[in-house]
Every structure is written in C-alpha cells, then in structure tokens.
Amino acid sequence: xxxxxxxxxxxxxxxxxxxxxxxxxxxxxxxxxxxxxxxxxxxxxxxxxxxxxxxxxxxxxxxxxxxxxxxxxxxxxxxxxxxxxxxxxxxxxxxxxxxxxxxxxxxxxxxxxxxxxxxxxxxxxxxxxxxxxxxxxxxxxxxxxxxxxxxxxxxxxxxxxxxxxxxxxxxxxxxxxxxxxxxxxxxxxxxxxxxxxxxxxxxxxxxxxxxxxxxxxxxxxxxxxxxxxxxxxxxxxxxxxxxxxxxxxxxxxxxxxxxxxxxxxxxxxxxxxxxxxxxxxxxxxxxxxxxxxxxxxxxxxxxxxxxxxxxxxxxxxxxxxx
Amino acid sequence: xxxxxxxxxxxxxxxxxxxxxxxxxxxxxxxxxxxxxxxxxxxxxxxxxxxxxxxxxxxxxxxxxxxxxxxxxxxxxxxxxxxxxxxxxxxxxxxxxxxxxxxxxxxxxxxxxxxxxxxxxxxxxxxxxxxxxxxxxxxxxxxxxxxxxxxxxxxxxxxxxxxxxxxxxxxxxxxxxxxxxxxxxxxxxxxxxxxxxxxxxxxxxxxxxxxxxxxxxxxxxxxxxxxxxxxxxxxxxxxxxxxxxxxxxxxxxxxxxxxxxxxxxxxxxxxxxxxxxxxxxxxxxxxxxxxx
Numbered sequence: 001x002x003x004x005x006x007x008x009x010x011x012x013x014x015x016x017x018x019x020x021x022x023x024x025x026x027x028x029x030x031x032x033x034x035x036x037x038x039x040x041x042x043x044x045x046x047x048x049x050x051x052x053x054x055x056x057x058x059x060x061x062x063x064x065x066x067x068x069x070x071x072x073x074x075x076x077x078x079x080x081x082x083x084x085x086x087x088x089x090x091x092x093x094x095x096x097x098x099x100x101x102x103x104x105x106x107x108x109x110x111x112x113x114x115x116x117x118x119x120x121x122x123x124x125x126x127x128x129x130x131x132x133x134x135x136x137x138x139x140x141x142x143x144x145x146x147x148x149x150x151x152x153x154x155x156x157x158x159x160x161x162x163x164x165x166x167x168x169x170x171x172x173x174x175x176x177x178x179x180x181x182x183x184x185x186x187x188x189x190x191x192x193x194x195x196x197x198x199x200x201x202x203x204x205x206x207x208x209x210x211x212x213x214x215x216x217x218x219x220x221x222x223x224x225x226x227x228x229x230x231x232x233x234x235x236x237x238x239x240x241x242x243x244x245x246x247x248x249x250x251x252x253x254x255x256x257x258x259x260x261x262x263x264x265x266x267x268x269x270x271x272x273x274x275x276x277x278x279x280x281x282x283x284x285x286x287x288x289x290x291x292x293x294x295x296x297x298x299x300x301x302x303x304x305x306x307x308x309x310x311x312x313x314x315x316x317x318x319x320x321x322x
Numbered sequence: 323x324x325x326x327x328x329x330x331x332x333x334x335x336x337x338x339x340x341x342x343x344x345x346x347x348x349x350x351x352x353x354x355x356x357x358x359x360x361x362x363x364x365x366x367x368x369x370x371x372x373x374x375x376x377x378x379x380x381x382x383x384x385x386x387x388x389x390x391x392x393x394x395x396x397x398x399x400x401x402x403x404x405x406x407x408x409x410x411x412x413x414x415x416x417x418x419x420x421x422x423x424x425x426x427x428x429x430x431x432x433x434x435x436x437x438x439x440x441x442x443x444x445x446x447x448x449x450x451x452x453x454x455x456x457x458x459x460x461x462x463x464x465x466x467x468x469x470x471x472x473x474x475x476x477x478x479x480x481x482x483x484x485x486x487x488x489x490x491x492x493x494x495x496x497x498x499x500x501x502x503x504x505x506x507x508x509x510x511x512x513x514x515x516x517x518x519x520x521x522x523x524x525x526x527x528x529x530x531x532x533x534x535x536x537x538x539x540x541x542x543x544x545x546x547x548x549x550x551x552x553x554x555x556x557x558x559x560x561x562x563x564x565x566x567x568x569x570x571x572x573x574x575x576x577x578x579x580x581x582x583x584x585x586x587x588x589x590x591x592x593x594x595x596x597x598x599x600x601x602x603x604x605x606x607x608x609x610x611x612x613x614x
Contacts, residue, residue: 064414066421111599117413118356122549123598126591129546133588234542238421245418274437277429284422289407292415 013167021159028155042223044263045158046216049165051243051259052252053212056169058241059250059298060178061205062185064121067108067128068240071210073232074131075101075217077141080149080227085140090152094161094218101214102207104131109206113199116188128237135229146228153223161219165212170252172208181205185250242280246287248294253301258294327458328579329572334463334532336571337470341525342548343555343563344477345397345518351494351558352514354413358420359400360522361545362427367393367523368536369431372440382446386469386527390520397519398512406508424545431538439537442530466528473524474564477517481560486513494558543587550594556604565605 024041027033033041050068057065079097082088088096108127115123141147172178180201183191192198221227243262247254262280269276287294342364349357367389374385404423408416450461481487489510492500501507529544530536551570555562570590577589597604 064417111595114602115598118354118417119553119598119602121417122356122546122553123595125546126550126594130588130591130595133585133591137584238425241418241421249414274429274433277425278433281422281425281429285404285419285426288411288415288419288422289404292411 017159017163021156024155024159039223040264040267041155042153042158042219043267044260045162046219046223047240047243047259047263048162048256049212049216049219050240051247051255052165052169053209053216054240054244055247055250055252055255056172056181056212057205057209058244059248059252059255060173060185061181061202062188063202063205064117065108065124065206065209066121066234066237066241067124067126067131068209068213069232069234069236070108070124070128070131071101071104071213072217072220072236072240073128073135073229074104074210075214076221076227076232077135077147077217078214079218080147080221081141083152083222084147084149090157090222093152093222094157094215097218097221098211098214101217102211104214105206105208105210106203108210109203113202125234125237128232128234132229132232135232142228144229146226147221148226149221149224151222151225153219158219161215165215166252166256169208169212173252177201177204182250239280242284246283246294248296248298250298251294251296251300254294254296254299257296257301325579328575330459330463332572332575333568334466334571335574336551336568337467338525338529338532338567339544339548339551339570340564340567341470341473341521341528342544343551343567344474344560345522346549347552347555347557347560347563348490348514348518350552352490352497352511353405353409355405355416356420356549357405357515357518358417358545359404359423359427360518361541361543361548362424363393363397363400363519363541364522364526364529364544364548365536365538365541366396366427366431367519367526368530368540369435369440369526369538370523371527371530372442372536375443375446382527382531386524389523389527393523393526394516394520397515397522400519401512401515406511424542428538428541435538437538439535442534442536444534446531462532466532469524469528473521477521477560480517486510490514547590550590553594553604554597556607559604559606562604562606 024033028038050072053071054065054068057063057068075097078100079093082093082096083090108124111123135141136144173181180191180196181204183194183196184198184201188198224231243259244255246262247256247258265279266276269279342360345360345363346357349355349360370389370392371385374380374388375382378385378388380388400423404419405416408419447462447465451458452461452464453459481490489500489505490513492503492505493507493510497507500510525544526536526541529540547570548567551566552563553566554570555564555566570593573593574586574589577583577586
C-alpha cells in the first residue's frame with residue numbers, strides 16, 4: 001500500500017513536470033514568450049535549484065551556511081572555463097561545474113565538523129568571500145572585468161536540471177541517509193549517541209548541496225553572457241537564504257514556492273533595487289518575528305491535501321505527531 | 323622604514339576594528355547573538371558625524387560625542403524592536419533577524435539619501451607629519467590611536483568600576499541568576515547595546531576623518547572584519563576584542579606591505595577560518611566543555 005502511494009506521488013510529480021515542460025516548450029517554439037519572460041523563467045529555474053540545494057544543507061541537515069554564492073561562483077566559473085577556454089560541450093560544463101562546486105563543498109564541509117551554529121555561519125560567509133576574492137585576483141578568468149560566456153542555457157537543459165535536483169534531494173531526504181541528516185538537525189549530540197556518523201553526513205550534505213549549486217552556477221553563467229566576481233557577493237547568498245527561510249526551514253516545496261514567488265517579485269522590482277532589498281529585509285525580520293517556521297514549516301505541499309492522521313506522510317509529519 | 327610606516331597604518335586601522343569589535347563581543351557575551359547590524363551602526367555613525375560636521379558645523383569632539391549619543395539610542399532601538407521579541411527564540415532565528423536588520427538599515431539609508439558616496443571635509447583634524455625617531459608619522463594616525471585608546475580605557479572603567487558594568491558582567495555570566503539577584507536584565511542588555519553602538523558610532527566618525535570617503539554599504543566589510551577580530555581575541559572577552567582588532571589591522575597592513583594589497587580583504591577571512599579550526603575559543607578564551 002505504502003509503495004503504491006509513494007509511486008502515485010512520484011507519477012503525479014512526473015506528470016506535472018511533463019505538463020509544465022510541454023507548455024513552456026510549446027510557448028517558446030511558438031514565439032509566445034518574449035525575452036523578458038524567458039529571462040524570468042530561467043531565473044526562476046536557477047533560483048529554484050539554488051534554493052533546493054541550500055534547503056538540503058540548512059533545512060534538512062541544520063548546518064547554517066550563508067556562503068552559498070561561493071558554490072554558485074565556483075560552478076559558474078568552472079563551467080565557463082570548460083566551454084569558453086577548453087571548447088568542451090555544454091553537458092561537460094554542467095557536470096564539471098557541479099563537481100568543482102562539490103569539491104569546494106568538501107573543503108568547507110571539513111572545517112564544519114568543528115563548528116556549530118553562528119561560527120559555522122560566519123566561516124561559510126568567509127568562505128564565500130574568499131572565493132570571490134580569489135576570482136577577483138585570477139587573471140585567467142578576467143579578474144574584476146569578468147568572463148564572457150556564450151549563451152548556451154536552453155529550456156530543456158534548465159528544466160532537466162531542476163527536475164533532477166528536486167528528485168535527487170527529495171529521495172535523499174526520504175532515504176536512510178536523509179533521516180540521519182534530519183536527526184543531526186534535531187539534536188546532533190543525540191544523533192551521535194545513536195551511532196550516526198554525524199561528520200560523514202554533514203560533509204555529504206555540504207557536498208551534495210554544493211554540487212547542485214554548481215550546476216545552477218553553470219546554468220547561470222551560460223544564461224547571462226558575462227560573469228563577474230561581483231555577481232557572487234554575500235548579498236547573493238542572502239538572496240538564496242531568504243528563499244529557504246521564507247519557505248520554511250525543512251520544507252522542500254516551501255523552498256521552491258518561495259524561490260518562484262520572490263523571483264517574480266524581484267523581477268518586477270528590478271528598476272527599484274533599494275525597494276526590493278527593503279522588502280526582502282522586512283520579509284526576513286517579520287517572518288522571524290511572527291512566523292519563525294516559515295510559510296510551510298517543515299511540511300510539504302502534498303500534506304496539505306491529505307487528511308489528518310492518514311499514513312504514509314513525510315517523516316516530518318510523523319515528527320510533529322510525536 | 324616602509325614596513326614601519328605600514329605598521330603604523332595597520333595599527334590605526336586596527337584600532338577602528340577594535341572599537342567595532344568591542345560592540346560585537348559585548349553583545350555576544352550577553353545575549354549570544356552575532357549582531358550583524360553592528361557594522362551598519364558604524365556606517366550610520368559615520369554619516370551622523372559627517373552631517374554634524376558639515377551641517378551643524380561642529381568640530382571633531384562635539385561631533386564625536388553627538389554621534390556616540392545618537393548611535394547609542396539607535397542601538398537600543400534596534401535591540402528593543404527587533405531582538406527583544408526573539409530573546410527565547412532559536413539562535414538561528416535571531417541570526418536571520420540580525421541579517422534582516424542589517425539589510426534594512428543599509429537599504430533604508432540608500433532609499434532616503436541615495437547610494438552616492440560622501441567625502442568628509444579634509445580640515446577636521448590638523449594634518450601634520452611628525453617625525454618620531456626618524457620615522458614620519460601623520461599626526462592623524464596618532465590622534466586616532468589616542469582617541470581609540472581613551473575610549474577603550476573608558477569602557478574598561480565602565481565595565482569594572484560602575485554598577486551597570488557589574489550588572490553587565492553578572493548577566494553575561496548567568497542571566498537567570500542575575501535576575502534572581504534583582505538585576506533588571508532587560509535594561510542591562512539595552513545598556514550593553516547602547517555602549518557597543520556608541521563605540522561603533524565613534525569608530526564611524528574616526529573612520530570618516532581618516533579615510534575621507536563614506537558610503538551606505540561601507541559598514542559591511544569592516545563589520546565582518548571586526549567580527550573576525552572579536553573571534554580572534556576570543557568572543558565575549560573585552561581585552562580580546564582590542565588585541566584582536568589591532569592584530570587584524572597589523573596583519574592586513576603586512577599583507578599589503580608584502581605586495582598583495584588586492585588579497586587584503588581575503589586575509590581576514592583566512593585568519594577567521596584558521597582560528598576557528600585550530601583555536602575556536604580565540605587567543606584569550608578558555609575552552610568550555612559542552613554539557614548535554
């Protein structure tokens with residue numbers, strides 16, 4: 001029964017994905033979307049990947065990282081080097097971007113073994129800044145003036161990456177390993193006492209999150225024609241953080257919804273960057289003051305349609321019941 | 323000689339970091355919160371100093387005092403509005419709020435006055451070159467160092483010799499026990515924010531007179547570096563923040579002197595990560611065993 005139910009959700013998700021993909025592909029082919037809508041669409045997709053990957057690190061494993069733009073930068077530059085300097089195809093660049101960022105994730109994940117909470121936050125922030133400064137000083141990638149990148153990001157690639165990210169991270173969360181990560185979030189000492197290798201899972205979470213952020217970086221680089229170190233400052237990290245916080249720490253669908261909503265809002269406020277940042281900051285403060293669990297809490301969108309007490313819910317639903 | 327010159331610059335810059343770091347470390351010591359908005363209090367102080375010098379036509383010291391008073395009020399307002407309701411929330415919630423407050427101040431200032439930079443008038447302090455043991459040192463850097471040291475001595479006096487200082491130390495040691503002893507914890511926390519913010523405001527004015535150019539986003543990097551300084555000295559420990567600030571300034575000056583001036587901003591963060599890995603309680607901190 002349980003297997004059937006999970007299967008149903010999975011097939012629903014696939015069906016929904018196919019419909020969204022088909023509609024957009026049809027509209028692009030028919031020339032119904034102008035450049036503005038296309039850009040918004042790509043931004044939404046890229047930010048969704050970023051939000052979901054950060055959700056794994058903060059929401060599931062509870063490691064407060066505010067250096068996500070660093071992983072984005074590593075992925076963007078690594079992939080841009082692949083296509084622009086080495087002349088390799090886009091697929092290779094995507095994978096290379098992800099792998100390079102995953103290595104960076106390992107690098108920052110290892111110090112995280114010793115750090116907790118605030119200290120980890122500051123260390124990751126420092127890591128993001130170090131990445132930016134290294135890129136700023138590397139003449140090979142153009143230093144401050146940046147790197148020209150040809151436009152290779154297409155809708156099918158972008159959409160495939162979004163789906164891949166969501167499926168991998170959702171399945172990871174529901175696997176044994178995901179449960180281990182959640183137990184670290186809830187109480188690291190207790191998880192350790194229960195025989196969970198907390199070090200291993202923290203580093204794994206960082207590496208997986210970074211991998212997908214790197215893929216987002218590859219898409220980002222090949223969408224905007226030029227990448228500069230200043231694109232990847234810590235304001236970018238905060239942008240990603242706010243998706244996860246507003247969506248609800250621990251809710252994948254919340255992160256996706258917040259990413260979509262806020263990207264649309266910020267696209268319309270593009271001409272007024274101050275207003276946009278003021279709204280962002282007020283959203284952060286008011287969310288923390290009045291609804292610290294975010295829009296969705298730790299629930300997923302599916303649980304809204306389920307009757308209370310029905311089985312087969314997510315692990316979080318069970319946790320709430322406890 | 324070049325090296326010594328750089329060292330003097332480093333110490334001047336370091337004393338500014340130290341003044342900001344003191345606020346971080348005091349607030350962290352008492353409410354266990356990284357007050358991200360602290361760097362922005364520094365920025366606001368810099369602008370207040372600028373306006374009180376140019377519009378109110380004050381000289382350096384009245385402007386400094388006025389700015390410190392205004393920043394103290396500003397800091398208390400931030401604490402009362404944003405942080406007090408979160409006293410019992412999770413650390414992460416408080417940290418996210420602090421980030422939000424920081425962004426709100428930065429972009430609020432940009433919204434009201436625009437993002438264009440402003441330049442301090444050059445004649446706020448006498449500019450002379452004093453030769454000291456064969457070195458030429460600008461009178462400004464000595465003056466800055468003097469003001470910073472005076473403020474730090476004043477702070478030490480407040481913390482160790484006055485009633486409010488005693489209350490602050492008691493609350494940071496054990497807030498519940500302090501409350502049982504009849505200490506008004508909320509007022510003590512507000513006083514800590516007031517003192518820390520006043521020091522950040524003073525650092526803002528000093529920064530402006532020394533480096534001339536100020537802008538609404540200038541608080542971010544010095545704020546982060548001051549936090550690094552606080553961690554370097556051992557967070558929550560007041561002498562640690564002073565030493566950490568000066569040390570960080572000197573490290574940056576040395577990195578510049580070695581010809582890597584573009585890497586200067588990176589040096590602070592490398593120091594941070596190294597210190598967090600190898601000496602997480604800082605130079606002056608004691609290692610506290612975690613209880614479950």
